[in-house]
Amino acid sequence: MNRLSLLLTGLALAPAALQAGWPDGTLFTAPFGPGGTWNLYKTVSVPMSWTEAQSAAERSVDPLGKTGKAGHLVCIGSAAENMFVYQKVQGHYIWIGLTDSEKRGAKEAGSDRENGWRWLTGEPSTFSAWRSPEPNEFNAMGEDAVAMESSGRWADWPNGADGQTEARHASMIEWETRSPEPVPGAIKIERVLPEKWSVDFSKGEVLGEGPWSAVSVVGLDTFSIWTMVRDFQAMAPSQGAVHRLSRMNYHVERGSFFAGGWAEIKDNPAFPMIMGPCAALHVAKVKLDKPGTWSINVHGDDYFAVRFPGHKWKSATGLGGIDPLDAETLYFECESGDGCAIGVIDLPAGESTVEVFLGNRIFDGMIQMLAAPGEHTLDGSTDQWRVPGHKAAGDLAWPGVGSKGWAVIRRDLPAGAKPMEFLKDGMSLPDSAPAVTVEGVEKINYIDSGAASDVEFPNPVELPGDAPGGQNQFVVMAQAELVIPRDGLYHIGIHSDNRAALRIADQKWLRFVRDTTYRGQIEGDTMHTEDPDRMGTYGQLFGEVELKKGTYTIEAFYVNTKGPTALSVFGAPAGFAPRLLVKDGGKIEPDIDGMPLVMPAPAK
Structure with missing residues (x-):
């Protein structure tokens, strides 16, 4: 959970235009049980701590009397179930039944998205929707609970027990009815699209x-x-x-x-x-x-x-x-x-x-x-x-980097130094800070092996100097010779989970093509961002720049303050989907056709 989330915790619900959800206590049935069986769900819009919400669920026996089972906070196995929970509960944040509390059979996960977390039912983890830069154990006393945010993304929060802060959110209770048919007495979810549209495209x-x-x-x-x-x-x-x-x-x-x-x-x-x-x-x-x-x-x-x-x-x-x-x-x-x-x-x-x-x-x-x-x-x-x-x-003229590849330096925060919070803090790390340098790197496509964030490109590799488990408080600097094979407009970008900057020396960025953080800034030859907005999903800046055929110095800068890590640098001729900026990659290649569409008959 980040600082913005902490500030929002004490506020009232978000404006009505951003709210979703049904009245408190509404019962639903949906086919999210094993093998597509139907479970029973109840909305709980009354804010409680995670521990209180789970205790209340455990005291709630199936209200329709189909199983006699106690309930639990909802456990999510698919994107469809994740969206179902988000849409049905009235609440700016919504507790779900995922925890890394040892008392619940889990193991402290820290910034690891894959290991340590446990659904209350013990079911396998087949889907996740972590928000960048989560999970991050931001609270000093721990964050053993998970809540869904407004975009359907997840963040770890204090659970309100064991000395942890008491955050209070809405929730959803789930009962494992596992019925082959919809549970009678509850609202049955419907298919998204109608079997047949009411529109007649031949008229009008x-x-x-x-x-x-x-x-x-x-x-x-x-x-x-x-x-x-x-x-x-x-x-x-x-x-x-x-x-x-x-x-x-x-x-x-x-x-x-x-x-x-x-x-x-x-x-x-x-x-x-x-x-x-x-x-x-x-x-x-x-x-x-x-x-x-x-x-x-x-x-x-x-x-x-x-x-x-x-x-x-x-x-x-x-x-x-x-x-x-x-x-x-x-x-x-x-x-x-x-x-x-x-x-x-x-x-x-x-x-x-x-x-x-x-x-x-x-x-x-x-x-x-x-x-x-x-x-x-x-x-x-x-x-x-x-x-x-x-x-x-x-x-198409594809940008790449020169035959020397990327030079990458990772610097860790010196012992006893004040923790970094912003890009400027990372830029002021002394040269004497513990460092690992790697030359001739083919491409920038990194993760922290113990705390990987949102990956956009396949097969990311471990950061230089990567150690077991998740690391925090370090800086990655990468530099290469950008190769531009033909005069033109190019879209060049950087993807990270948090604070990052990208610079093409002495070349002015014209505009953003894409900014998933909602907070990106352009200053001459540098574009940068500090932290994703809560409506964003990760940190990605994709900027437009006009370049002549030739070579340029390109520099990427990333600061991890806390939480998982992903870092990649990519580019494309303007208007096309990008590829990683790879060693010996500045080339001119044939374009390809897209999926073929049929042109309809001219209007009469």
């Missing part, structure tokens, strides 16, 4: 050109993705126009900026979407020459769902998940400036329909859908992500 005036046909509606109920879809279904038939779009890659409002999009989001819709409750359904036809496996990468704000009718998703990673009642639907429904999900699906040769639903709650909204052949689970798993319908336009 057609405006614009492009492979996507879209209908938008404003003034919707934004209580959840279900209520938004319900109201869209009721209101969409009365809309007078069908809009055609060239790309599934747009902002709701022109000139707005926020976190989302693995590549640049540069379009704005020609149809009425607003900085308020609204939604749009987009439909297109995919046409493949041969059957194959595809990965679909979606970044959205706020709610989104993607479906290829007649085809089930094989897997999903990220904050979004697969609808447990409809395996054809991939969706996200938490309030985050960068809701993200990657789904893997097998598609046949010939034509297939794809549907994309976007729901905007407040402020700006956005949607980006990218596709790549093959099976991928991370944004950085491939540089072949393309907006569907993209046509290769010649070749």
Whole structure:
């Protein structure tokens, strides 16, 4: 838990526009038990400490009398269940049944996301949604409990027992009914998308050109993705126009900026979407020459769902998940400036329909859908992500670093020194600080082996000088010769869990393309950020710079104050998904086509 979270603990609930949840004591049934069986859940909006909330759950026998079992704080096994909890409980923070308390059979985890944590039921950990830079044992007396935050992400908190501070949050109780059918007497969750849309895309005036046909509606109920879809279904038939779009890659409002999009989001819709409750359904036809496996990468704000009718998703990673009642639907429904999900699906040769639903709650909204052949689970798993319908336009100039690779120095805080809190503290570490230097490094893609944070690129390696367990209070400095193979605009970025900076010597950054921290700053040839905002998910800055063919000094700087670690440096020709800046990597390579879309018949 960070300082901002501590300050918010004593405040009242967040503004109504950011609240989700049903009345206190509402009973739900949902198929999140083993093998898709149905468990029973109860919302608890009354704030309690984690220990009090779990004790109250343990005293609560199944209220519908189906099992006679006692309850427990909800234990989460999938992205779908995580979103279910977030949407159903009224509370700015929500306790879940994850702990590293030895009294609960766990083991002190510190900054380790994988080891030490235990669900109260003892069930295996198959899903996690830690927020950067969590967990971090920020409180000196310990943080043995976990709460969900507004974006559906998790943070460790004091549990209110064993000398730990008493933070008080809402919660959800779960009973292991494991029924083959929905539990009678509780509200049964419904599928996210309707079996058939009420929209008739063959009617109404057609405006614009492009492979996507879209209908938008404003003034919707934004209580959840279900209520938004319900109201869209009721209101969409009365809309007078069908809009055609060239790309599934747009902002709701022109000139707005926020976190989302693995590549640049540069379009704005020609149809009425607003900085308020609204939604749009987009439909297109995919046409493949041969059957194959595809990965679909979606970044959205706020709610989104993607479906290829007649085809089930094989897997999903990220904050979004697969609808447990409809395996054809991939969706996200938490309030985050960068809701993200990657789904893997097998598609046949010939034509297939794809549907994309976007729901905007407040402020700006956005949607980006990218596709790549093959099976991928991370944004950085491939540089072949393309907006569907993209046509290769010649070749691409990829930035890289020179033949000497990266020179990397790790410095640890000297014994007895004042702990670092900000970037400037790391920059003032003396040269005499304990250090490890490595030359000829191929790429910057690091983790702390005992405390790995959000990874964007596959196969990260341990930090220089990495020791067993999680480390805190250290600095990483990396320098290389940036190689630019052709004059042009480039997007260069740095990914970390916390405080980081990136500099291209004497070259002015033009703007941010992406800032997941909401706190990034540009100062001449340097862009930097101190700490992710609570609505962010990790620290990632992606900036635009105009460079001539040649070489430049590039420097990355990272300060770990407390918590897990991830660090990578990447780049791309402007507008494309990035790759790591690797040794001998500045090259010109052919572009590729994206997932092929069918252009609809011209409007009559």
